[in-house]
Amino acid sequence: MKIEKYVEKSPIFAILNASHRINSSIKKNFDKLGLNHLEAIILVGLYFEKPGSVTPSELASALKVSRASISQSITSLQKKKMAQRNSVSEDARRYRITLTSSGLQKVNVLIKLFDAFQNSIEQRVGLRRTEELAQEISGLYSFL
Secondary structure (H helix, E strand, O other), X not given: OHHHHHHHHOHHHHHHHHHHHHHHHHHHHHHHHOOOHHHHHHHHHHHOOOOOOEOHHHHHHHHOOOHHHHHHHHHHHHHOXXXXXXXXXXXXXXXXXXXXXXXXXXXXXXXXXXXXXXXXHHHHHOHHHHHHHHHHHHHHHHHO
């Protein structure tokens, strides 16, 4: 079919196809952990920050998602007892997010999952090419 040539040469279709395959593979693992994509990224993000230092607004900004999406995910993580909200003493309307021990256990599994996935990419295309690829993909954000 004529569309095959177009799809083969189109960077947007290559990105869409790769994204779909990656999402499908990772989603299966997230489902086993009882998490969605954003919840998983939030947990890992909390792990790498000083405990009690992260606000929902900072998460939204860093992850480039809406504050409402962050709020929904945090509520879900609280219900799953993986994260908790802590009031800020200077302003009772503000709060910071921390991991619970259950959340920390999930983070350890998530980090192993992400490391294994990245290692498989690096084995396929090499470390330098993986880093270049990440930079190229990140550069695409400026067009979107």
